Amino acid sequence: MDICATNWFQLEAYLKQDDRVILPLGSTEQHxxxxxxxxxxxxxxxAGEVGELARVAVYPGLPFGMAPYFCAYPGTINLQPDTYNRLLSDILTSLYTSGFRRIFLINGHGGNSPVQAQIHNWLNQHPDARVQLHNWWSAPHTLRLVRHYAQNASHASWMENFPWTRIPGVTPPAHEKPALDVARLSQLPASAVREYIGDGNYGGHYQRSDDDMQAIWQTARQETLQLLEHGWG
Ligand SMILES: [Zn+2]
Incomplete structure (x- = not known):
């Protein structure tokens, strides 16, 4: 159920028979x-696809997250951890006030994961609520299929290249980029990160067949749906 296509009367009726809600967490940064x-x-x-299958309320996604290491690339929006923690806490509290008790966060960006600590702090204040922070791309079934296709797969490589993330008319390089040294990367300020990683791919080919990507998407959908239906603590 798309919140943007729902009025408050309808949501009030929904909340009488379900207390689940989905909120997608994104980031705007070089890919x-x-x-x-x-x-x-x-x-x-x-979120939209799984919400429709499960008939669960879906909020519009948060387009911004924490991406300090990409600040030297044009277009990156970087929220400070304090800002992001407070933003997410306010959203969780608002959802709770509305009557939601099981909040399912579908996170698309590894850099947002540290917010898990804040989620625990929030849960301590709202002990009857449950929050799942689901990193869809690194969930076991999805990641196993990704590694089955290629060990070398990471940020901005083929594993994020779906028909719906491509830019029309842009053909990516055909070669396989060697995997970056992440331990080295984590030591660098944004300007040196850009110098080191160049076009921004962390390693791997730039594209795979649409069939392979559809298979990954279907697996991610099933895995996400399963958690939304049965993954609550
Ligand atoms: Zn990404």
Missing amino acids: AWLSLCTDYILASRL
């Missing part, structure tokens, strides 16, 4: 040859 909004697009699309 090499793919859309700057890749993480937002993927989390939002997955």
Whole structure:
């Protein structure tokens, strides 16, 4: 159930028979040859599809997250951890006040994951609520299929290249980029990150067949749906 196509009377009726809600978490940042909004697009699309299958309320996604290491690339929006923690807490509290008790966050961006600590703090204040932070791309079934296709797969590589994250008319490079040294990357300020990673792909080919990508998407959908239906603590 798309919140943007729902009025408050309808939501009030929904809340009498379900207390689940989905909120996609994205980021706007360099994704090499793919859309700057890749993480937002993927989390939002997955949320919309799974929400429709399960008839669960879906909020519009948060387009911005924490991406300090990409600040030297044009287009990146970077929220400070304090800002992001407070933003998410206010959203969780508002959802709780509305009557939601099981909140399912579909996260498209690894850099947002530290917000898990804040979620625990919020849960301590709202002990009857449940929150799942679901990193869809690194969930076991999805990641296993990704690694089955290729070990070398990471940020802005083929594993994020779906028909809906490509830029029309842009053809990415055909070669396989060697995997970056993430331990080295984590030591660098944004300007040196850009110098080191160049176009922004962390490693891997830039594109795979649509059949392979559809298979990954179907797996992610099933895995996400399963957690939304049965993954509550
Ligand atoms: Zn991404």
